[in-house]
Amino acid sequence: xxxxxxxxxxxxxxxxxxxxxxxxxxxxxxxxxxxxxxxxxxxxxxxxxxxxxxxxxxxxxxxxxxxxxxxxxxxxxxxxxxxxxxxxxxxxxxxxxxxxxxxxxxxxxxxxxxxxxxxxxxxxxxxxxxxxxxxxxxxxxxxxxxxxxxxxxxxxxxxxxxxxxxxxxxxxxxxxxxxxxxxxxxxxxxxxxxxxxxxxxxxxxxxxxxxxxxxxxxxxxxxxxxxxxxxxxxxxxxxxxxxxxxxxxxxxxxxxxxxxxxxxxxxxxxxxxxxxxxxxxxxxxxxxxxxxxxxxxxxxxxxxxxxxxxxxxxxxxxxxxxxxxxxxxxxxxxxxxxxx
Numbered sequence: 584x585x586x587x588x589x590x591x592x593x594x595x596x597x598x599x600x601x602x603x604x605x606x607x608x609x610x611x612x613x614x615x616x617x618x619x620x621x622x623x624x625x626x627x628x629x630x631x632x633x634x635x636x637x638x639x640x641x642x643x644x645x646x647x648x649x650x651x652x653x654x655x656x657x658x659x660x661x662x663x664x665x666x667x668x669x670x671x672x673x674x675x676x677x678x679x680x681x682x683x684x685x686x687x688x689x690x691x692x693x694x695x696x697x698x699x700x701x702x703x704x705x706x707x708x709x710x711x712x713x714x715x716x717x718x719x720x721x722x723x724x725x726x727x728x729x730x731x732x733x734x735x736x737x738x739x740x741x742x743x744x745x746x747x748x749x750x751x752x753x754x755x756x757x758x759x760x761x762x763x764x765x766x767x768x769x770x771x772x773x774x775x776x777x778x779x780x781x782x783x784x785x786x787x788x789x790x791x792x793x794x795x796x797x798x799x800x801x802x803x804x805x806x807x808x809x810x811x812x813x814x815x816x817x818x819x820x821x822x823x824x825x826x827x828x829x830x831x832x833x834x835x836x837x838x839x840x841x842x843x844x845x846x847x848x849x850x851x852x853x854x855x856x857x858x859x860x861x862x863x864x865x866x867x868x869x870x871x872x873x874x875x876x877x878x879x880x881x882x883x884x885x886x887x888x889x890x891x892x893x894x895x896x897x898x899x900x901x902x903x904x905x906x907x908x909x910x911x912x913x914x915x916x917x918x919x920x921x922x923x
Contacts, residue, residue: 587642590654591616703892726830
């Protein structure tokens with residue numbers, strides 16, 4: 584299956600390399616980026632990518648390319664999605680589809696009546712740790728879910744220039760955690776109460792965002808989920824989860840470079856967590872593309888569909904409103920604003 588990649592930044596390169604080296608039954612036929620330079624073109628050619636463009640429309644116009652991976656900047660995700668649907672391409676789109684719910688609705692409407700596959704890039708669903716936690720909850724091994732706790736902290740804040748266009752912490756960072764709550768619980772979020780602060784970098788506050796947050800979510804079943812976020816963790820990429828139920832609990836700990844623990848007179852010392860998302864989730868990036876390719880080839884449902892792309896955005900908007908107005912916000916209140 585011939586694939587085209589739109590966007591040759593960090594995540595576009597990750598997908599290009601994983602498809603080329605690890606994904607069976609698929610090849611990267613072309614990659615496009617408006618900022619394509621000699622260095623990136625050299626990298627692409629060395630990887631065996633035959634066609635390198637600045638204009639992504641050349642990928643959409645190529646009848647041999649069956650699917651596209653949209654890895655460009657967030658503001659282009661929904662417009663390119665609409666163009667790709669019109670061109671009859673199967674689509675893997677990095678999260679979020681858009682910050683604007685109306686634009687996500689346009690993508691959903693455009694997909695109606697087509698047989699095209701549309702997968703959203705919530706890669707954590709394909710992490711071996713979180714999949715094991717999901718399996719434990721879904722199989723009933725911990726009984727009825729009572730509480731779900733998600734810890735997600737970055738090793739350091741991104742540049743303020745990025746913060747200004749990120750859509751805010753809830754639509755940029757916490758959106759993955761909202762998806763984890765839905766994925767692991769198998770349930771929907773009904774109400775959100777969020778508290779936020781600027782504790783890492785005052786410039787983030789000046790840009791209109793927060794860098795530290797705790798979010799409490801009430802699920803349809805009555806279970807309660809709690810997410811805690813921070814843009815700074817001095818010890819690395821902190822990614823943990825605990826699901827507690829009537830019969831027990833399941834925990835996910837951080838991945839480390841090794842499980843070696845040194846014990847001596849000075850104390851007990853273990854490895855720090857892997858530094859950031861590329862180190863932690865590289866295998867998950869490969870697994871999600873393998874899943875997408877399989878869905879296209881076998882004509883089965885994608886594991887993370889367009890609705891899974893919509894719901895975390897609605898939850899994120901509810902969280903932002905909760906911080907602003909200091910009150911619980913029902914997700915249905917946000918959905919109703921958009922006729923959902």
